[in-house]
Amino acid sequence: MSGMLCPQCGARTHRSHTNSFSERLIKALTSYKIYRCRECGWRGWLRNSKSPKRRHTVRTIISLLVTLLITTLLALYLIEKLNTPAPGSDYQQQTP
Numbered sequence: 001m002s003g004m005l006c007p008q009c010g011a012r013t014h015r016s017h018t019n020s021f022s023e024r025l026i027k028a029l030t031s032y033k034i035y036r037c038r039e040c041g042w043r044g045w046l047r048n049s050k051s052p053k054r055r056h057t058v059r060t061i062i063s064l065l066v067t068l069l070i071t072t073l074l075a076l077y078l079i080e081k082l083n084t085p086a087p088g089s090d091y092q093q094q095t096p
């Protein structure tokens with residue numbers, strides 16, 4: 001069992017029970033858990049740094065950037081295509 005350290009005194013903390021509905025909701029939605037320190041009485045939210053969610057977040061950011069890049073390139077391609085006058089248009093037939 002890996003114990004989280006207290007941010008106030010550095011002692012080992014223990015898992016604390018969720019008291020209210022909002023605490024239960026945060027616990028369900030995030031990887032944070034309530035810890036309590038027996039040394040100084042500190043009680044608060046801590047997250048295990050070894051959580052695999054971090055890698056997932058990095059992958060999400062990378063995939064988001066790739067999607068953004070493809071969308072930007074596609075938009076630039078479409079703008080270039082729209083700005084280029086088609087051959088045989090009125091613009092080229094203005095010679096005196």
Ligand SMILES: [Zn+2]
Nearest residue numbers: 006009037040
């Ligand atoms: Zn403490």
